[in-house]
Amino acid sequence: xxxxxxxxxxxxxxxxxxxxxxxxxxxxxxxxxxxxxxxxxxxxxxxxxxxxxxxxxxxxxxxxxxxxxxxxxxxxxxxxxxxxxxxxxxxxxxxxxxxxxxxxxxxxxxxxxxxxxxxxxxxxxxxxxxxxxxxxxxxxxxxxxxxxxxxxxxxxxxxxxxxxxxxxxxxxxxxxxxxxxxxxxxxxxxxx
Numbered sequence: 542x543x544x545x546x547x548x549x550x551x552x553x554x555x556x557x558x559x560x561x562x563x564x565x566x567x568x569x570x571x572x573x574x575x576x577x578x579x580x581x582x583x584x585x586x587x588x589x590x591x592x593x594x595x596x597x598x599x600x601x602x603x604x605x606x607x608x609x610x611x612x613x614x615x616x617x618x619x620x621x622x623x624x625x626x627x628x629x630x631x632x633x634x635x636x637x638x639x640x641x642x643x644x645x646x647x648x649x650x651x652x653x654x655x656x657x658x659x660x661x662x663x664x665x666x667x668x669x670x671x672x673x674x675x676x677x678x679x680x681x682x683x684x685x686x687x688x689x690x691x692x693x694x695x696x697x698x699x700x701x702x703x704x705x706x707x708x709x710x711x712x713x714x715x716x717x718x719x720x721x722x723x724x725x726x727x728x729x730x731x732x733x
Contacts, residue, residue: 542634563627569570570628574635581636589644590722596640597697597715604711608704616700657681712713 545568549561578596585592606629614622661678664670695703 570631571635575633579641
């Protein structure tokens with residue numbers, strides 16, 4: 542969302558191809574989603590598995606909405622479709638980030654890739670650190686890179702296919718979260 546905070550300034554200053562309105566709508570949708578994610582975090586405060594399951598189900602429904610919109614319009618993105626997609630995806634992203642923050646997985650700051658890279662370098666042996674969990678950090682960076690690469694390649698294809706793939710990944714995640722969220726799962730208890 543950093544871009545959606547600075548892009549309106551660029552757009553108001555006359556930078557081409559930037560929409561201040563689209564950025565503001567995206568930011569407002571993100572914040573609304575984050576508010577909902579915070580509410581889920583409160584509701585499921587005692588069980589990480591139930592929180593993850595609920596969040597992935599809601600995200601799956603929101604992304605399914607984008608697939609429906611894209612399919613109905615055959616991938617043609619006019620103004621109405623553009624803003625519908627922005628709102629649905631903004632809500633999903635805000636929810637995901639609020640829940641990721643609440644889950645608090647160490648060294649897996651997927652929403653702040655820069656912090657992950659900083660931790661990888663600053664905690665390394667040459668920096669005098671003990672290099673805690675470099676594998677998890679490297680895997681998160683690679684996952685972000687590969688996700689961006691696949692997403693960019695798919696964007697040159699069909700919008701419905703791209704959103705459908707995102708929906709499939711979320712649905713698989715929701716099913717996995719459901720199966721792994723047993724009431725007595727040791728990983729599922731939130732830390733105080």
